[in-house]
Amino acid sequence: MQRQKPKGPGKPGPRFKPGSGKNKGAAGGRKSGDNNQKRPRQELNKSRLAATEAEIKELQAKYAEIDATTIKKFAHFPLSKKTLKALTESKFVHPTQVQRDSIGPALQGKDVLGAAVTGSGKTLAFLIPVLEHLFMNKWSRSDGVGAIIISPTRELAYQIFETLKKVGKHHDFSAGLIIGGKNLKFERTRMDQCNILICTPGRLLQHMDENPLFNTSTMEVLVLDEADRCLDMGFQKALNSIIENFPPVRQTMLFSATQTNTVQDLARLNLKDPVYVGYGGATAGEEPSSSTKKAPSTAVLAVPELLQQSYVVLNLEDKITMLWSFIKNHLKQKIIVFVSSCKQAKYLYEIFCKLRPGSPLLALYGTLHQDRRIAIYEDFLRKSHVVMFSTDVASRGLDFPAVNWVVQLDCPEDVSQYIHRAGRSARNKTRGECLLVLTPSEEEYMISALKEQLNIDIRCVQIDPKKLFSPRVKIEAFLAQFPELRATAQRAFLSYIKSVFLMRNKRLFNVFSLDLDAFAQSLGLAVTPRVPFLEKFLWRQKQLQQQKEQGDKPTADNPVLSKMTKQQSFGGADDDEENSDDDDFIKVKRKDHDVEGEPVQLDEDEATENEAEGPLVVPKREKLVTKASLAKKALKKNLQVNSKLKFDDEGETMADDRSQMKALSARQRTENQDDDDGGIDLVLSKALLTEEDQYDKQRFRELVKKRHKLQREKLRKKTVEAKGSDEEDEHQDDGNADDAGSESDHSVDLSWLPDPDKVYKNKANTSDGNEDAHTESKSESSDASDDEDEDDSDDEPAYKKSKLTNKMTLMDTEAIAASLLGS
Numbered sequence: 006m007q008r009q010k011p012k013g014p015g016k017p018g019p020r021f022k023p024g025s026g027k028n029k030g031a032a033g034g035r036k037s038g039d040n041n042q043k044r045p046r047q048e049l050n051k052s053r054l055a056a057t058e059a060e061i062k063e064l065q066a067k068y069a070e071i072d073a074t075t076i077k078k079f080a081h082f083p084l085s086k087k088t089l090k091a092l093t094e095s096k097f098v099h100p101t102q103v104q105r106d107s108i109g110p111a112l113q114g115k116d117v118l119g120a121a122v123t124g125s126g127k128t129l130a131f132l133i134p135v136l137e138h139l140f141m142n143k144w145s146r147s148d149g150v151g152a153i154i155i156s157p158t159r160e161l162a163y164q165i166f167e168t169l170k171k172v173g174k175h176h177d178f179s180a181g182l183i184i185g186g187k188n189l190k191f192e193r194t195r196m197d198q199c200n201i202l203i204c205t206p207g208r209l210l211q212h213m214d215e216n217p218l219f220n221t222s223t224m225e226v227l228v229l230d231e232a233d234r235c236l237d238m239g240f241q242k243a244l245n246s247i248i249e250n251f252p253p254v255r256q257t258m259l260f261s262a263t264q265t266n267t268v269q270d271l272a273r274l275n276l277k278d279p280v281y282v283g284y285g286g287a288t289a290g291e292e293p294s295s296s297t298k299k300a301p302s303t304a305v306l307a308v309p310e311l312l313q314q315s316y317v318v319l320n321l322e323d324k325i326t327m328l329w330s331f332i333k334n335h336l337k338q339k340i341i342v343f344v345s346s347c348k349q350a351k352y353l354y355e356i357f358c359k360l361r362p363g364s365p366l367l368a369l370y371g372t373l374h375q376d377r378r379i380a381i382y383e384d385f386l387r388k389s390h391v392v393m394f395s396t397d398v399a400s401r402g403l404d405f406p407a408v409n410w411v412v413q414l415d416c417p418e419d420v421s422q423y424i425h426r427a428g429r430s431a432r433n434k435t436r437g438e439c440l441l442v443l444t445p446s447e448e449e450y451m452i453s454a455l456k457e458q459l460n461i462d463i464r465c466v467q468i469d470p471k472k473l474f475s476p477r478v479k480i481e482a483f484l485a486q487f488p489e490l491r492a493t494a495q496r497a498f499l500s501y502i503k504s505v506f507l508m509r510n511k512r513l514f515n516v517f518s519l520d521l522d523a524f525a526q527s528l529g530l531a532v533t534p535r536v537p538f539l540e541k542f543l544w545r546q547k548q549l550q551q552q553k554e555q556g557d558k559p560t561a562d563n564p565v566l567s568k569m570t571k572q573q574s575f576g577g578a579d580d581d582e583e584n585s586d587d588d589d590f591i592k593v594k595r596k597d598h599d600v601e602g603e604p605v606q607l608d609e610d611e612a613t614e615n616e617a618e619g620p621l622v623v624p625k626r627e628k629l630v631t632k633a634s635l636a637k638k639a640l641k642k643n644l645q646v647n648s649k650l651k652f653d654d655e656g657e658t659m660a661d662d663r664s665q666m667k668a669l670s671a672r673q674r675t676e677n678q679d680d681d682d683g684g685i686d687l688v689l690s691k692a693l694l695t696e697e698d699q700y701d702k703q704r705f706r707e708l709v710k711k712r713h714k715l716q717r718e719k720l721r722k723k724t725v726e727a728k729g730s731d732e733e734d735e736h737q738d739d740g741n742a743d744d745a746g747s748e749s750d751h752s753v754d755l756s757w758l759p760d761p762d763k764v765y766k767n768k769a770n771t772s773d774g775n776e777d778a779h780t781e782s783k784s785e786s787s788d789a790s791d792d793e794d795e796d797d798s799d800d801e802p803a804y805k806k807s808k809l810t811n812k813m814t815l816m817d818t819e820a821i822a823a824s825l826l827g828s
């Protein structure tokens with residue numbers, strides 16, 4: 006039974022129109038009029054409350070009698086009027102099997118594990134109980150978070166939110182969509198006011214860690230949609246931390262088309278006597294029909310009844326030709342093409358846009374901006390014929406209407422991934438088709454796994470070569486024309502190889518069976534790009550082989566060797582940061598693969614955790630490449646970022662004293678920083694810069710002084726030379742004195758003239774014009790600093806300044822002329 010919470014009055018009822026009271030218009034009766042308005046409002050609130058109380062009691066009394074077998078319509082469930090009204094308005098009248106089986110126990114407050122075929126209506130199977138739980142407990146905005154629904158992808162969370170808006174529209178609860186890529190501040194300020202939160206694990210954890218307003222202690226219902234995905238390795242850490250923050254007493258519901266039921270997962274979630282819905286007994290295409298309290302050994306794996314499945318076997322290099330021909334032959338259809346990495350989805354989208362197949366194209370993958378992702382998702386919902394290239398971000402839970410074809414261009418990791426991808430078509434009893442594209446090396450394993458686990462007979466189709474059109478030549482031309490596209494093709498090439506390389510099921514995915522040159526050519530690349538991670542892996546294997554031949558065994562004392570062995574057993578890449586920029590798209594996240602190779606010893610904690618399941622091989626997690634780690638790497642290699650080398654004419658490097666730190670304390674402090682963990686101390690850096698700045702200024706002043714000294718020396722030399730030659734001339738040729746023309750060619754001894762310094766100093770003091778001149782001269786030397794100007798004024802003779810100013814008065818000129826004539 007559900008716990009009744011002592012509640013306040015709940016949300017206010019509708020406002021009364023002003024003047025509806027009896028005393029309307031009475032002079033001076035405003036106050037009493039207000040009272041009269043308040044009274045009916047209070048009375049209405051009371052009567053509403055009483056009605057709600059009565060409804061709750063009535064519904065509660067019926068909970069114990071719920072029998073799934075007798076339920077044909079939603080109205081047969083003891084549901085609140087508000088929920089029923091919204092369901093009817095949304096044309097949800099008859100519950101699906103999973104809804105029939107799970108809503109009853111969920112209303113009774115039991116934990117539920119629901120597994121049902123894709124598109125069978127699991128979303129409503131948990132949303133209805135969530136709404137009813139809050140209603141029965143008279144939840145209001147001030148009560149905080151009552152239910153949290155966790156979904157593995159943002160698009161799925163968004164879709165659940167949209168469904169909640171439909172079926173919960175007559176309730177007064179507030180709901181929030183908490184997903185990454187949205188405004189964190191906005192979410193932060195409103196989260197505490199939400200009664201129902203729909204979130205992705207990462208974002209929820211972020212709020213739990215960073216948002217002091219976020220309080221989950223009031224939470225009473227937890228739902229995990231696509232529970233097996235939420236509980237697998239990719240989200241394990243985040244989910245463990247999230248669950249720690251939840252109150253231990255709560256109702257928990259898990260739903261998926263490929264459900265988890267491992268003891269370990271259920272223990273993590275604190276499930277108490279859960280009811281299993283859709284486990285066991287069903288065959289392909291047949292919906293599960295009963296719920297059970299016993300934990301069955303396996304969950305049902307099934308694909309929709311009306312889904313037609315087929316597969317085709319092709320060499321890797323023929324995939325693009327096949328896809329192009331397929332799209333050209335299905336122009337008026339809605340198609341999703343699944344590939345294994347974001348870069349492939351991007352490349353296929355870009356090149357097909359250039360090739361113009363005649364059908365609208367879209368691409369949905371994780372590295373797109375969130376707003377773009379939602380826009381593409383909505384675009385695909387709306388369009389009736391369109392091709393969408395997608396990664397597995399769209400493989401789970403998304404309810405696109407009327408998808409005609411799902412093409413799995415790259416082989417799925419396992420059967421459950423196949424089911425989720427295929428389930429985007431043939432939803433809710435509609436027809437759909439799925440085409441699985443396999444390479445010859447993938448065929449045997451995948452087809453036998455599908456037949457065994459799904460108990461289906463998947464049809465192999467042969468492609469008519471006449472219907473194949475190769476776009477290879479056009480692709481090559483586009484790549485030659487657009488270098489950016491070529492780069493995208495190269496990235497797509499590498500990302501596909503890496504995805505195959507990282508797959509843990511080596512019987513299914515064998516990177517060495519691929520013809521890399523042919524594959525590169527099929528993407529339009531004239532030259533096959535290098536695959537560094539593969540080269541490195543082969544080199545390491547060779548080393549290992551050599552070590553083995555020499556009789557060495559990997560031990561704890563031989564870390565290199567044991568690392569290599571470990572890596573080989575993973576069959577995966579190392580965490581070498583060199584290749585890390587290719588890594589963002591792929592992570593080996595799942596733990597339920599068929600794994601080849603030796604089991605690897607886990608950390609102690611993990612090992613004990615996994616004992617119940619026997620030896621477990623976990624994937625090696627990729628090291629996160631952060632800016633700090635890159636900086637540390639650069640430091641280790643003694644790389645100086647932004648350093649400048651100068652070369653002389655002979656090509657020898659010259660010391661650049663400007664780049665060397667002069668300040669002793671700065672140098673000491675920087676040297677001491679070597680022991681630090683990294684990061685930038687802003688205060689320290691500022692102090693160092695100020696100190697260095699002073700040295701820079703001093704150095705600059707010295708340079709200027711040096712330059713001026715040189716100039717003066719040059720000038721002095723010239724004057725001395727000129728003097729010497731004049732004296733010689735005087736001795737040689739006195740008779741030439743009256744030759745005016747020759748005078749202009751030779752310097753004249755003007756030492757007998759009055760000292761110009763003295764003359765202009767006096768004038769400068771009296772004349773206003775000289776002030777301007779001084780300013781002008783300053784502006785002319787605007788390159789120099791203020792200090793430099795001061796130096797100039799000390800050192801330079803006054804006549805130089807006056808020469809610059811060119812401001813001689815008439816009297817000065819006359820005086821000079823008179824003295825010249827006088828002499």
Ligand SMILES: Nc1ncnc2c1ncn2[C@@H]1O[C@H](COP(=O)(O)OP(=O)(O)OP(=O)(O)O)[C@@H](O)[C@H]1O
Binds near residue numbers: 104261401428
């Ligand atoms: N009772 C119902 N009557 C009619 N349509 C329904 C009913 N329940 C659900 N649907 C519709 O069926 C479609 C699939 O529902 P939903 O997305 O909940 O399926 P699912 O089981 O969660 O699928 P998946 O496993 O892919 O996540 C939706 O379009 C939904 O509106």
